Amino acid sequence: MSSKFNTFLQNLDRLDRRIIFLIIGLVVLFPLLVPLNLPVEPTGLTRDAFEAIHNLPDDATVLISFEYGPSTKPEIHPMAVSVLRHFFARGYKVVVMCLWPDGLFMAREALDEVLNDERFHDLVYGVDYVNLGYRPGNEAVIKGITKSFAANFTVDSKQTDISLIPLMNDIRTVADVDFIFSLSAGYPGAIEWVLYASDPLQIPVSSGNASIQVNQLLPYVKSGQMKGVIAGMPGAAEYEALMVEYGLWNTRGEAAKSMDAQSIAHLVIVLFIILGNIAYYAKRKTQKKY
Amino acid sequence: MFLKRQVPLAIVFIVGVIMLLSWFIPHEPFANLEIHATQWFDIIASFAMILGALNLLKLQGRKVIRRQKGWFYSLAAVLGFFLTLTFGFFFKGGYYLEVKDVGPNAPYFNQRVSEITHTEVDAVERAFTKIGEGKPINRNFYTHGGVLKLYNELSSKGAVVEIKQLPWGSHLQERGTFYSWIFYSIFTPLTSTMFALLAFFVASASYRAFKIRNLEATILLAAGIIIMIGRVPLGAYLTGWLPSWLQWLHLPRLQEWIYQYPNAAGARAIMIGIGLGIVGTSLRVILGIEKSFMGEK
Numbered sequence: 346m347s348s349k350f351n352t353f354l355q356n357l358d359r360l361d362r363r364i365i366f367l368i369i370g371l372v373v374l375f376p377l378l379v380p381l382n383l384p385v386e387p388t389g390l391t392r393d394a395f396e397a398i399h400n401l402p403d404d405a406t407v408l409i410s411f412e413y414g415p416s417t418k419p420e421i422h423p424m425a426v427s428v429l430r431h432f433f434a435r436g437y438k439v440v441v442m443c444l445w446p447d448g449l450f451m452a453r454e455a456l457d458e459v460l461n462d463e464r465f466h467d468l469v470y471g472v473d474y475v476n477l478g479y480r481p482g483n484e485a486v487i488k489g490i491t492k493s494f495a496a497n498f499t500v501d502s503k504q505t506d507i508s509l510i511p512l513m514n515d516i517r518t519v520a521d522v523d524f525i526f527s528l529s530a531g532y533p534g535a536i537e538w539v540l541y542a543s544d545p546l547q548i549p550v551s552s553g554n555a556s557i558q559v560n561q562l563l564p565y566v567k568s569g570q571m572k573g574v575i576a577g578m579p580g581a582a583e584y585e586a587l588m589v590e591y592g593l594w595n596t597r598g599e600a601a602k603s604m605d606a607q608s609i610a611h612l613v614i615v616l617f618i619i620l621g622n623i624a625y626y627a628k629r630k631t632q633k634k635y
Numbered sequence: 636m637f638l639k640r641q642v643p644l645a646i647v648f649i650v651g652v653i654m655l656l657s658w659f660i661p662h663e664p665f666a667n668l669e670i671h672a673t674q675w676f677d678i679i680a681s682f683a684m685i686l687g688a689l690n691l692l693k694l695q696g697r698k699v700i701r702r703q704k705g706w707f708y709s710l711a712a713v714l715g716f717f718l719t720l721t722f723g724f725f726f727k728g729g730y731y732l733e734v735k736d737v738g739p740n741a742p743y744f745n746q747r748v749s750e751i752t753h754t755e756v757d758a759v760e761r762a763f764t765k766i767g768e769g770k771p772i773n774r775n776f777y778t779h780g781g782v783l784k785l786y787n788e789l790s791s792k793g794a795v796v797e798i799k800q801l802p803w804g805s806h807l808q809e810r811g812t813f814y815s816w817i818f819y820s821i822f823t824p825l826t827s828t829m830f831a832l833l834a835f836f837v838a839s840a841s842y843r844a845f846k847i848r849n850l851e852a853t854i855l856l857a858a859g860i861i862i863m864i865g866r867v868p869l870g871a872y873l874t875g876w877l878p879s880w881l882q883w884l885h886l887p888r889l890q891e892w893i894y895q896y897p898n899a900a901g902a903r904a905i906m907i908g909i910g911l912g913i914v915g916t917s918l919r920v921i922l923g924i925e926k927s928f929m930g931e932k
Contacts, residue, residue, distance in 0.1 A: 362839040369838045383868035388891050415823040416830035450818055453808045466761075478808070481684075482677050489673035496670055504804045556866075563899040564906055576894075579866045608869035610834060615860050617842040625846045 354627035357620060365617065372613045376605035383608055385601055387590075390566065391583040393573025394551040398431055398524065399591065405523040406438040406516065410538065411455075413530035414447030417555045423600035424553040424581035425455040425528050427588055433465050434593045438512055439474040440522060442498070444486060444533045449479045449502065451528075471510045478502030483533040487541040490519045525550040531558065535574075539565050553580065578603055644923045651921035691716065715821075722813035729801035729812040730782035733769040738793030747789065748772055775801065775811025858893055865890025 387395075401407070409428065413421045432439050441456065443449050456476060459465060468474060477498045480486045489497040494516055498507050507513050515521060519542050527535040527550065535552035543550035549572050554562060556577025565571040575584055581600035588594040654672060657665040695709040703709075722728075737744045745763070749756040752773045763770060776782040782798055789796050806812040810819070847853045864870040870886035877885055919925035 360842065365839045365842055366835045369835050373834065383872055385868050386871040386887055388887060390891070390894075414826060416826040418827070447818075447822075449808045450815070463758075481680060482673065485673040485676040485680075488669055492667065492670045496674065500804070502805060502808055504802045559894070560898055560902045561906070563895060564903040567895065567899050567903075577866075579868075582868070604868050608867040610838075611863045611867050612869055614838050614841050615863055617838055618845045618856065618860065621842040621845065622847055 351627055351631065354624050355631060357624035358628050360624075368613060369610060372609045373606045376609050377603075380602060381605040381608075382597075383605055385579075385582045385586040385604060387583040387587050388576075388580075390574050390576060391580050392587065393566075394553075394575050395431075395573070395584060395587045395591075397549060397551050397572035398428070398526070399435065401435070401437065401524055403436055404438075405435075406440065406512075406521065407432055407524040407526060408440045408442065408519065408522040409526045409528065411441070411443040411448030411452040411528050412445045412534045413451060413528055413555070414445060415451075417530035418451065419603065420555050420578045420581065421528050421530060421553055422451065422455060423578070423598055423603075424575045424584055425451065426458055427581065427584045427594075427598060427600075428526055428528070428553065428575075429455055429459045430462075431584075431588060431593060433459065433468060433474075437523075440477065440512070440516065441475065442477040443479040444483060444537075445530075446479050446481075448528075452476055452478075453502075471505070472512055475510055475512050476502040477507075484537040484541050487519075487533070487537055491542055491546060493518060519548065520546045522548065524548070527552045529553070529558065530555045534558070535562055535571070536565070539570050544570055551575075553584075556580075578607060640929070643929055644926075647928075648921055648923060651917070655921075688716070719814070719817055722817055723807070727801065727803065727806040727812050727814065728775070728777040728816075729806045729809055730776040730779055731774065731799055731801070731811070732772045732782060732786060732789070732796045733799050734763060734766060734772060734794065734796050735769050736766065736795035737763050738789075738795060740792040740794070743792050744789065744794050751785070769797070771799070772796075775809055777811060777813060777816070858897075861886060862890045862893060 398407075409425075409432070411425070429439070441452050443452055453476070456474070460468060477494075478501060480497055482489070482497075486497055494513065495507055500506055501510060519525070525538055525543055525548055527538045529535040529538075529552055535550075535554060535558075538550050538552070542548060550570075551572040551574065552562060553575035554577065556579070559574060559576040562571060562574050566574050575581060578600050582598070582604045585594070585598035585601050588598075589596075653665075654668065657668040660666075692713065695712045697703075698709040699706050699713065741760075745756050745759045748754075748763070749759045752759070754773075772785075776785075779798070786796055786798055801809055801812065807814050809815060845852075845856050845859065847856060864873070865886035865888075870890065874884060874886045882888065916925060920928065
């Protein structure tokens with residue numbers, strides 16, 4: 346190996362981080378401008394979550410809880426939209442609630458986006474779905490609704506008395522819902538739903554999470570306490586693919602489009618790791634020599 | 636000393652034991668204790684929030700007054716606090732029009748409402764076919780002056796409309812209110828930017844830190860690369876050509892195996908450890924051995 350090349354490799358170890366930032370910026374931007382349409386292959390975890398929802402009885406009532414904010418919106422919002430579409434397409438009654446204050450906005454946006462589709466124009470607020478809004482108290486709220494919804498949610502997000510909402514007449518506690526779905530980016534979130542509602546009352550639960558959280562949830566999935574999990578943006582893209590596979594939707598969603606950018610970004614990070622190791626070895630070899 | 640020490644310890648002991656017992660006794664009065672406990676928690680948490688807010692003002696305010704290092708960040712925190720408080724409790728905005736009758740000039744009404752709500756004219760027409768006792772136009776205005784212009788415009792074309800304002804509470808999530816303006820125009824871009832920066836730092840940190848120094852580091856690196864590539868569609872694309880007898884090397888399969896077995900085992904071990912730790916700490920608190928909640932060591 347020529348000494349010039351060796352020096353070049355050693356210098357790589359001191360590569361200015363701004364160059365790395367610039368390269369990452371460009372490789373993320375490129376697929377967003379020119380979509381690559383890479384195929385999405387659903388994994389078992391996402392399929393389990395999808396099928397658990399899909400196989401509920403036709404007259405099921407489901408509870409969906411929003412526990413994320415704008416920072417994790419790109420990862421979790423596409424799955425919120427897909428899961429809500431799935432619920433409405435199957436004809437389930439949907440109860441929305443939030444354990445995070447920002448979740449209120451996320452829930453509102455997701456509902457608006459889904460209900461904007463003409464397939465769901467006939468759905469009536471208070472009869473087919475309701476948004477109970479945010480309540481502070483973290484897991485105390487979950488524990489509270491295992492005993493009484495009315496004690497914890499006196500009004501919905503529009504300030505309508507809960508006793509005047511027809512859908513809530515049949516739902517006294519969380520035990521009256523057939524399925525819980527938590528869209529979670531941290532605490533309180535999916536784990537609290539398993540611990541305080543799903544497990545004690547034996548209500549099936551599944552969850553859509555930020556990628557970084559999935560490690561903590563896998564023990565619950567493996568033990569059967571949680572019915573699959575939608576893991577980050579890849580999971581959201583897989584859920585969108587399953588919606589198309591089951592004929593519930595007909596186009597690639599936002600997550601699938603974003604996966605092109607994430608694919609290339611991951612590839613570039615791996616290339617950086619390889620390059621970093623080559624530089625590390627070149628440097629170590631030279632140090633050994635002297 | 637008795638009130639400061641023995642009384643709190645006694646309260647913690649009695650409440651802790653009762654709550655523990657209530658889990659095992661499904662009869663009154665224990666059965667409904669959880670409802671009361673969660674409501675007590677809400678009340679206490681509300682006071683804690685007030686204390687937290689006062690503490691924030693005290694700490695950040697002191698920094699501003701004394702012009703300590705970075706005092707302008709503290710000023711931003713204090714201003715942000717008061718701005719949010721003001722828009723949450725005092726000025727809500729959220730003016731809208733409720734339509735009682737579209738009037739004789741329906742095409743004009745549909746066209747104009749379609750423009751301001753960014754919806755198709757057909758959808759507006761469908762929505763306002765059955766009005767009932769009144770139907771809101773799905774567009775909120777920050778000020779009374781803003782909604783008044785539209786009111787005058789539609790009224791002059793014969794529509795019967797009424798100016799209304801969102802009730803307190805519901806204004807928190809509706810667009811066209813000052814609180815949602817803070818959320819969408821300040822909070823959202825700030826938190827999104829902070830989170831988005833992670834991609835750049837992860838790339839830079841991976842380049843510098845992920846080195847094959849020993850066997851453990853090599854295993855970690857290999858697992859990391861398989862997860863990173865296997866989790867994205869590119870992984871399936873790169874190894875999609877593998878023959879059936881080599882399907883176990885298909886990257887999405889490999890990453891799922893890592894996720895579901897070695898990773899789940901590690902996570903489980905950590906969780907069991909945390910669980911035992913919680914049991915131990917809770918017992919120490921209930922029995923008065925752990926007193927850090929009273930400010931003691």
